[in-house]
Amino acid sequence: MNLEQILEHAGNARPGYELASFKEAGLPVYLLTIRVLTLEKKPLGPIEEGVLKAVDAGITTSEDVSAFLGMSVNVLTPVLASLNTTELINYLKPGGQVRAQISVTTKGRNALAEAATIRPEEKTVRICLDALTRRLLFISPVSLNKPRLMKELGLYEVPTGTAKRPELDDIPLPEFDKALSLQNVRGDTKGELLSLRRIERRELHYLPCVMLFYRSTSDRREIAVGFWREDGPALEHETCFREFGGPEVVGAMLLSNGSDGPSDEVLAQVAEYVPEPMMAELQVVEVTVTPEKAQLPQAAPRAASRPQTVQSIQCHEHPGLLKKALMSTQKRLLIISPWITSAVVDYGFISSMEALLRRGAEVFIGYGLDDGDEGRGKDAGKNRVAITKDAERELRALESKYRNFKLIYVGNTHRKTLVSDDVFAVVTSFNWLSFKGDPKKPPRDEYGVVIRKPEYVEEEFLKGMNLLKDGYSGRPAGSGKSQANPGKGQSK
Helix, strand or coil: CCHHHHHHHHHCCCCCEEEEEEEEEEEEEEEEEEEEEEEEEEECCHHHHHHHHHHHCCCCCHHHHHHHHCCCHHHHHHHHHHHHHCCCEEEECCCCCCCCEEEECHHHHHHHHHCEEEEEEEEEEEEEEECCCCCEECCCHHHCECHHHHHHHCCEECCCCCCCCCCHHHCCHHHHHHHHHHHHHHCCCCCEEEEEEEEEEEEEEEEEEEEEEEEECCCCCCEEEEEEECCEECHHHHHHHHHCCHHHHCCHHHHCCCCCCCCHHHHHHHHCCCCHHHHHHCECCECCECCCCECCCECCCCCCCCCCCEEEEEHHHHHHHHHHHHHHCCCEEEEECCCECCCCCCHHHHHHHHHHHHCCCEEEEEECCCCCCHHHCCCHHHCEECECHHHHHHHHHHHHHCCCEEEEECCCCCCCEEEECCCEEEEECCCCCCCCCCCCCCCCCCEEEEECCHHHHHHHHHHHHHHHHHCHHHCCCCCCCCCCCCCEECCC
């Protein structure tokens, strides 16, 4: 499932809770390289098989075997030594006899019957150990992300909850035997496990997931943290995470404002750009939960002649609206987002944008924050760039290819707007083109309003286009700034 599908399922998966926020993340997994001792079944070589058959037929001395097979004693001696070491023959000199006697053991006769021999062998095996549940995962290491890739993608690294490194005692032998059997089936390795010798290497990797922050609808101070992988909810991980105090570690309590709606700070950000008539029409969607079944959100009752024109949305509902705009816009699309990163502007986003442009739709993207006096202070180096290099390269390439696309640096704006045709507009605190869960920041209580009344949508579009045209404070967009290198914006 993709992010939008996961959020859609997760939003209605927990009766009595609402999905307040989310982060794309990774569950910690140790990739262990372990040296093991196994019993390996290997086919008999032609010389070994010939010697065994000769001895089994009654030839009992090395000289006689050498003459029978037509090979020199120098060639035969190491073969006999190897067969003796692997207990396929007995090669010894009885008391009072001049020459050593050779006989086939029971193991040797079994080897002849199967034309194969079983011998102990040391080798290394790679397995995945879940850092939270301390259980083995029967997955391929290629499905894991290295820490460097997690940072590049802007994904949150879920803490392990302990500084203790995994040791051999932490590895459940029945599960390890099963993992070894699966590797045998795939052809990665062969053999029957005898013992675990030592762990030679421990690498901490991450299994992709979405970290979900749920808020109780009955007590908004109660916050729960869950995880959703591609195959569904990870309930065992949620339990282990809660037991070591994980929700407090990741700052989940910052979402516990105790109110019946979004925080005053978030509402203030939205109200700054939404006219009072629209805010007056805002209908807060509530969720009714019964012990048997969670009811789907229902809008507050309205007169039949007045369709709902303004609706509140929570954090997890924003990615779906952006995707809908990219897929369904016919004539015009406007996006204003202070920051743009390759975490959102990835291959899928660029592909959707190009398809939209090929259909002839006009696309306008405004971005950027002005450094101002604060940007030149001693902490200026900590500020985020308004657009990352990879994202700008891809978007500028589209701009040079399609005349119906404009990427404009507008300067000092905290406005976050999305307008699709005259169908809907969204005014929000959600950063459309950068937010996928900053790994360095706590969860955010994002909130917005969807506007569907055509005249209101047009009003938002015109205000956005005026911003792209004039920039902030009436200055021309990009004034005093390099479009290719607009400088650093203020961290939110």
